[in-house]
Amino acid sequence: MAPGKAPILTPRVDDFPRWYQDVLNKAELADNGPVRGTMVIRPYAYALWERMVAEVDARIKAAGAENAYFPLFIPESYFQREAEHVEGFSPELAVVTVGGGKELEEPVVVRPTSETVIGEYMAKWVQSYRDLPLLLNQWANVVRWELRPRVFLRTSEFLWQEGHTAHATEEDARDYAEHILRTVYRDFMVEVLAIPVLVGAKIAQERFAGATNTLTCEAMMGDGKALQMGTSHELGQNFARAFDVTFLDEHGEQRTCWTTSWGVSTRMMGGLIMAHGDDDGLRVPPRLAATQVVVLVVRDDDGSVTDAAQRLVDDLAHGGVRARLDARVETGFGRRATEWELKGVPLRVELGPRDLAEGQAVVARRDDGTKSPVSVGDLVGRLPGLLDDVQRSLLAEATSRRDGATVLVDSVAAAAEAAAEGFAVVPWRLLDDAAIDELGRSAVTVRCLQTPDGDLPGDTPADELIAVCARSY
RNA sequence: CGGGCUGUGGCGCAGUUUGGUUAGCGCGCUUGACUGGGGGUCAAGAGGUCGGGAGUUCGAAUCUCCCCAGCCCGACCA
Structure with missing residues (x-):
């Protein structure tokens, strides 16, 4: 922006x-x-x-x-x-x-x-x-x-x-x-x-x-x-x-x-x-995305850019990529770029007269906002790999954010405090009814019980379990 | 159910205290031109039962009463 x-x-x-x-x-x-x-x-x-x-x-x-x-x-x-x-x-x-x-x-x-x-x-x-x-x-x-x-x-x-x-x-x-x-x-x-x-x-x-x-x-x-x-x-x-x-x-x-x-x-x-989601809108992981790649015609004076863009969309579709054309050149570039970012389409290919002359296109990643030129001939081969990268990076980012906001604690008071910002993990045996009431006063609830290594409790004895506490939707 | 607040073009709001000509603004929308690599610029437009009803008044978005809807807090909750 x-x-x-x-x-x-x-x-x-x-x-x-x-x-x-x-x-x-x-x-x-x-x-x-x-x-x-x-x-x-x-x-x-x-x-x-x-x-x-x-x-x-x-x-x-x-x-x-x-x-x-x-x-x-x-x-x-x-x-x-x-x-x-x-x-x-x-x-x-x-x-x-x-x-x-x-x-x-x-x-x-x-x-x-x-x-x-x-x-x-x-x-x-x-x-x-x-x-x-x-x-x-x-x-x-x-x-x-x-x-x-x-x-x-x-x-x-x-x-x-x-x-x-x-x-x-x-x-x-x-x-x-x-x-x-x-x-x-x-x-x-x-x-x-x-x-x-x-x-x-x-x-x-x-x-x-x-x-x-x-x-x-x-x-x-x-x-x-x-x-x-x-x-x-x-x-x-x-x-x-x-x-x-x-x-x-x-x-x-x-x-x-x-x-x-x-x-x-x-x-x-x-x-x-x-x-x-980030401050620019939704970010859809590629495996979910209904539109994985939007090919955006930046400008087109004689129809040649749109033709090239349409061919690219077709080629991508043949290669199993869910691609879509945006040739609404009457609408400003910035507006359309913003629109697709709001909608979180994982990759945006920008194609304009300048690119076409140089035989390349600009690929913008929604996950990290980076842009890089790729030669048109390489796009069909490279975009699937890029989509995989985006998929991985979104998972990695969400995982590290969660892990960074998860705190191991050993008291009810500490759990209530930590859960104000994220997840508090506390030994389940510390949480009697009174403790759960106390957490509730800070709008914190026990989200789930797990084994210490993060699995379903199964037959694990109750006093060995951990409780994940947080505020929730 | 108790307490507080808000209803004005599609959205967000100003105007209400102190009634006064034609109800404004931003965004969005339409048309056109110039533009065009990050919500571009300019111009011209469209769009309103001011939540509803009753009342006061020469005159009500503005004052009074009643009603309706929504929001926030509390209470209640797979």
């Missing part, structure tokens, strides 16, 4: 939430919906979401689950069947009481999550141990009425994927919940989103309503606060009992299933923005 010019976005250090809002607007990502707490996802953001869906969906399928679709409307009575589930969700339910102009005999809940309906059908479909495991997933919208909405992070309606599985044994269910967390969620977040995430278990107070164990992927945002990016739950036999999901085992014994559920949502869009 030219010195002396007013910044396009509120600088992050001045007001991070304001910056976030500015990015949503200026990068044309989303608008608020007409009903409080709802959002409109604009095309550029939706294209990113579609990329997330494609990547996550492929991993879910690789984990053996199949897609299905269950209804948006759920009989209210279903929610009554699992005590903790009702208690947890009733404050945020949207309930339909009128249909077709008539008062409904039984009110209908707009799904906040689908354990209950899916449980009902699992009970029908699972009869024998041969039907297990039953591995289902659905892509859907859900509604949870929110009092403090924030676009992408907490909205009353959001898009997500919810997996629901039934297993013959507790061990099998536990393994699968862990498998999803590691090979679907963590892998996607680290490898595609370039966001380093901590895997861990939620403490009892933070568990999903009705779960026996909740596993989580926690990321650190640019302001040091934590964001829960995805969760995978062991539901024990709570829902299986409530919905009578049972089977005959190989010995002819009637047994109750063990179920899991797991989800990631459009909240990841918020995570993407806040983990990688």
